[in-house]
Amino acid sequence: MDFAGRDIVSTEDLNKEDILHVLDVSAKMEEMVEKERISTLLADKMVAIIFLEPSTRTMLSFVTAANRLSAKVIQVAGAKSSSAAKGESLSDTARTVEGYVDCIVIRQSQIGGARVVADAVDVPVINAGDGSSQHPTQALLDMYTMQKEIGTVEGLTIGMVGDLKFGRTVHSLSYALSHFNPTYHYCSPKELSMPDKIVSDMKDRGIDVKISNSMEDALKADIIYMTRIQRERFDDPAAYEKLKGSYVLTRDILKKAKKDVLIMHPLPRVDEIATDVDELPNAAYFRQAHNGVYLRMALLALVLDRA
Amino acid sequence: MDFAGRDIVSTEDLNKEDILHVLDVSAKMEEMVEKERISTLLADKMVAIIFLEPSTRTMLSFVTAANRLSAKVIQVAGAKSSSAAKGESLSDTARTVEGYVDCIVIRQSQIGGARVVADAVDVPVINAGDGSSQHPTQALLDMYTMQKEIGTVEGLTIGMVGDLKFGRTVHSLSYALSHFNPTYHYCSPKELSMPDKIVSDMKDRGIDVKISNSMEDALKADIIYMTRIQRERFDDPAAYEKLKGSYVLTRDILKKAKKDVLIMHPLPRVDEIATDVDELPNAAYFRQAHNGVYLRMALLALVLDRA
Amino acid sequence: MDFAGRDIVSTEDLNKEDILHVLDVSAKMEEMVEKERISTLLADKMVAIIFLEPSTRTMLSFVTAANRLSAKVIQVAGAKSSSAAKGESLSDTARTVEGYVDCIVIRQSQIGGARVVADAVDVPVINAGDGSSQHPTQALLDMYTMQKEIGTVEGLTIGMVGDLKFGRTVHSLSYALSHFNPTYHYCSPKELSMPDKIVSDMKDRGIDVKISNSMEDALKADIIYMTRIQRERFDDPAAYEKLKGSYVLTRDILKKAKKDVLIMHPLPRVDEIATDVDELPNAAYFRQAHNGVYLRMALLALVLDRA
Numbered sequence: 001m002d003f004a005g006r007d008i009v010s011t012e013d014l015n016k017e018d019i020l021h022v023l024d025v026s027a028k029m030e031e032m033v034e035k036e037r038i039s040t041l042l043a044d045k046m047v048a049i050i051f052l053e054p055s056t057r058t059m060l061s062f063v064t065a066a067n068r069l070s071a072k073v074i075q076v077a078g079a080k081s082s083s084a085a086k087g088e089s090l091s092d093t094a095r096t097v098e099g100y101v102d103c104i105v106i107r108q109s110q111i112g113g114a115r116v117v118a119d120a121v122d123v124p125v126i127n128a129g130d131g132s133s134q135h136p137t138q139a140l141l142d143m144y145t146m147q148k149e150i151g152t153v154e155g156l157t158i159g160m161v162g163d164l165k166f167g168r169t170v171h172s173l174s175y176a177l178s179h180f181n182p183t184y185h186y187c188s189p190k191e192l193s194m195p196d197k198i199v200s201d202m203k204d205r206g207i208d209v210k211i212s213n214s215m216e217d218a219l220k221a222d223i224i225y226m227t228r229i230q231r232e233r234f235d236d237p238a239a240y241e242k243l244k245g246s247y248v249l250t251r252d253i254l255k256k257a258k259k260d261v262l263i264m265h266p267l268p269r270v271d272e273i274a275t276d277v278d279e280l281p282n283a284a285y286f287r288q289a290h291n292g293v294y295l296r297m298a299l300l301a302l303v304l305d306r307a
Numbered sequence: 308m309d310f311a312g313r314d315i316v317s318t319e320d321l322n323k324e325d326i327l328h329v330l331d332v333s334a335k336m337e338e339m340v341e342k343e344r345i346s347t348l349l350a351d352k353m354v355a356i357i358f359l360e361p362s363t364r365t366m367l368s369f370v371t372a373a374n375r376l377s378a379k380v381i382q383v384a385g386a387k388s389s390s391a392a393k394g395e396s397l398s399d400t401a402r403t404v405e406g407y408v409d410c411i412v413i414r415q416s417q418i419g420g421a422r423v424v425a426d427a428v429d430v431p432v433i434n435a436g437d438g439s440s441q442h443p444t445q446a447l448l449d450m451y452t453m454q455k456e457i458g459t460v461e462g463l464t465i466g467m468v469g470d471l472k473f474g475r476t477v478h479s480l481s482y483a484l485s486h487f488n489p490t491y492h493y494c495s496p497k498e499l500s501m502p503d504k505i506v507s508d509m510k511d512r513g514i515d516v517k518i519s520n521s522m523e524d525a526l527k528a529d530i531i532y533m534t535r536i537q538r539e540r541f542d543d544p545a546a547y548e549k550l551k552g553s554y555v556l557t558r559d560i561l562k563k564a565k566k567d568v569l570i571m572h573p574l575p576r577v578d579e580i581a582t583d584v585d586e587l588p589n590a591a592y593f594r595q596a597h598n599g600v601y602l603r604m605a606l607l608a609l610v611l612d613r614a
Numbered sequence: 615m616d617f618a619g620r621d622i623v624s625t626e627d628l629n630k631e632d633i634l635h636v637l638d639v640s641a642k643m644e645e646m647v648e649k650e651r652i653s654t655l656l657a658d659k660m661v662a663i664i665f666l667e668p669s670t671r672t673m674l675s676f677v678t679a680a681n682r683l684s685a686k687v688i689q690v691a692g693a694k695s696s697s698a699a700k701g702e703s704l705s706d707t708a709r710t711v712e713g714y715v716d717c718i719v720i721r722q723s724q725i726g727g728a729r730v731v732a733d734a735v736d737v738p739v740i741n742a743g744d745g746s747s748q749h750p751t752q753a754l755l756d757m758y759t760m761q762k763e764i765g766t767v768e769g770l771t772i773g774m775v776g777d778l779k780f781g782r783t784v785h786s787l788s789y790a791l792s793h794f795n796p797t798y799h800y801c802s803p804k805e806l807s808m809p810d811k812i813v814s815d816m817k818d819r820g821i822d823v824k825i826s827n828s829m830e831d832a833l834k835a836d837i838i839y840m841t842r843i844q845r846e847r848f849d850d851p852a853a854y855e856k857l858k859g860s861y862v863l864t865r866d867i868l869k870k871a872k873k874d875v876l877i878m879h880p881l882p883r884v885d886e887i888a889t890d891v892d893e894l895p896n897a898a899y900f901r902q903a904h905n906g907v908y909l910r911m912a913l914l915a916l917v918l919d920r921a
Binding site for chain 2: 036037038054055056057060061063064067068077228267268269270286287289290293
Binding site for chain 3: 362374576577594
């Protein structure tokens with residue numbers, strides 16, 4: 001459970017104690033922000049936040065986290081760095097940036113790219129999303145949200161709805177939460193179902209997994225975790241149009257759910273949650289996004305040995 | 308005149324007292340910068356500066372203003388945020404960012420978009436330009452420049468020259484200055500004349516408005532406010548070529564103007580002001596740009612309740 | 615040797631004493647970073663870092679340098695600023711930004727553009743690369759690396775290998791090092807040979823210059839300075855394919871070099887140095903990149919009169 005200098009590449013590297021510790025430190029960060037707004041905890045540290053694949057929300061969340069701890073930030077935001085465009089390898093880029101900073105946060109599109117970076121450098125690396133593979137900080141902020149909203153992450157039933165094939169958040173979350181006796185309802189069109197590997201990994205861990213094409217099962221859960229279905233995933237536009245209506249959460253459909261079911265979404269939302277759902281007290285998705293700042297503050301402080 | 312928590316979306320929301328107060332606080336900010344360079348007034352605040360439509364000058368001016376007050380800045384600079392590209396609504400983006408910061412500065416191309424953002428969030432929002440609609444901080448920095456250069460904003464005669472149809476700066480300025488007994492000479496090719504709605508609004512306020520196709524009238528004013536005529540506004544390139552020469556300010560043409568006429572321009576300038584005009588003591592356009600920093604410092608401090 | 619307020623546009627403007635002073639201050643900056651990590655030397659200063667031509671490495675290095683001195687940074691990173699896209703001249707952009715900051719760092723693609731900026735404004739300007747012309751901070755960090763690794767910059771023999779025609783780093787370096795009795799082995803395909811003007815300037819300064827198409831000579835040097843050969847430079851792709859293999863540094867080829875030859879490269883590297891060379895103790899190129907931060911800290915502190 002010593003995080004100093006550690007890389008955060010995949011939720012599979014984190015055991016139960018690790019995760020609980022991260023959630024605990026996140027809560028302390030949130031308290032600190034409430035009281036002091038800005039802390040000087042990392043005032044002598046520099047952090048590189050490198051987004052070779054764009055993601056406004058995750059990038060701003062990390063930059064906010066670093067700023068609230070007074071770390072100095074150097075930032076790359078672009079489809080590709082100019083070095084990559086000139087043919088530089090990811091590990092060469094990493095070895096250069098390593099000389100500038102105390103920690104590297106990286107998002108890029110190559111599956112396994114975060115591990116390449118982590119292996120190339122001595123400073124700690126935080127994976128902010130690599131292709132359709134892993135997005136560990138999203139899974140952890142999801143769990144922090146559950147902890148805050150429900151009071152525990154133990155023994156929860158979760159309906160994950162939408163694109164379970166390409167949605168890396170539901171992959172990372174499945175693994176991260178697997179230490180806490182969950183029940184999973186995977187609900188998706190069959191073109192976008194959860195990869196077999198993940199389903200069998202979950203069953204191997206003794207988790208009760210239900211798989212379905214309809215939202216009915218998911219509605220029985222403690223938490224409905226909605227995800228966006230991307231038109232581009234379908235060869236046939238008509239198939240997309242036909243399907244997408246079945247995976248939209250409305251106030252009407254919610255009548256079949258538990259009264260206080262927690263509604264989550266990694267955002268951005270397109271139309272898979274009707275906007276009149278937003279005002280329900282159990283619609284947690286904007287709070288969930290805001291929680292990302294505390295969780296990322298916790299990770300930065302932990303890997304830099306200041307938590 | 309209490310600005311704490313207030314949105315700055317349009318100059319039409321500001322009354323005479325509001326404007327005078329903003330100019331007054333801007334002067335204090337300028338004094339502070341002269342003395343201290345960097346203040347810690349907003350050291351515990353975070354500001355999002357989001358430019359979905361690019362504008363180097365306005366963006367750098369806001370970032371400079373925030374930095375001179377020691378606010379922490381999170382910044383998006385791009386034709387479109389990645390979230391917008393994924394289909395997220397402007398108000399969803401705003402509600403996410405709201406959780407990160409104490410104030411949102413936003414520029415985007417949708418007319419009325421700044422109001423959408425302001426309505427979606429609880430933190431104060433400053434409009435840094437929305438389409439061809441409003442650019443309130445430009446109008447205010449223009450007035451701050453008049454105040455500094457002439458000593459008053461009261462009773463001035465202003466010739467506005469160039470593209471008055473699409474130029475949002477002259478729209479915002481017309482409204483903002485309307486409280487101070489101005490006389491307006493609107494001078495433009497007829498394809499680019501001031502919108503009827505604005506002309507009639509000004510007349511309703513009892514303002515003396517002259518409309519002309521030639522620069523002659525404008526040259527009689529206390530202030531000549533030049534704007535750029537964009538080639539793209541003309542269907543017929545020949546029409547553009549024919550017209551543009553008539554709206555160029557040269558030393559020669561200035562012989563017909565008042566000796567100390569104040570020459571302003573929101574910049575960027577292409578060739579509508581000859582570069583040898585730059586060295587005249589009454590050529591105020593670069594000083595005008597620099598004044599933007601003090602004005603934006605004032606607004607940030609005001610809406611964050613620190614002025 | 616008074617640097618306060620001075621522009622750093624070309625290494626040709628720097629005499630021997632200037633250069634030694636810069637190297638000396640760089641060493642002090644490195645010591646400071648070792649001890650304090652972040653200094654407050656420029657805490658009341660603002661620096662504009664404007665990269666109209668992309669360069670991740672150089673940009674991050676400057677931003678890191680400014681941050682380690684606690685300067686406030688305003689940054690433009692894009693193929694073109696929006697103002698330039700609207701037709702604004704480089705000197706107008708400069709005169710606007712001048713009002714925001716205490717120092718301008720600029721990279722852009724126009725040969726001589728940094729001089730245009732320097733002439734337009736009163737604040738000091740640092741050239742971060744202008745077209746294929748000059749890249750003075752790279753030449754200085756190269757020399758700082760030689761000083762650190764070898765103990766002196768005096769009397770060194772340097773083999774410069776690769777694209778000597780378009781490679782501005784080898785141009786700037788040739789001039790900067792010319793004050794220190796060097797011997798140059800210029801080694802390139804003849805399509806990419808060092809410009810005649812530079813060769814004759816070096817000979818005029820009494821420098822021993824050897825020119826060759828093979829790496830053999832370069833391998834006898836104290837330092838091998840490799841550069842990237844860009845495919846785009848060749849009309850005939852086959853010519854490129856044929857040549858490029860001759861200018862690749864491998865462990866095998868290094869057997870013919872001095873045992874402790876210093877291996878340098880301005881980076882990014884594509885495949886002109888085999889990756890198994892990286893682990894040799896005399897492979898200095900990543901350390902060289904890291905040295906850029908100290909050198910740029912020194913220049914910022916010097917021109918802002920704080921060193």
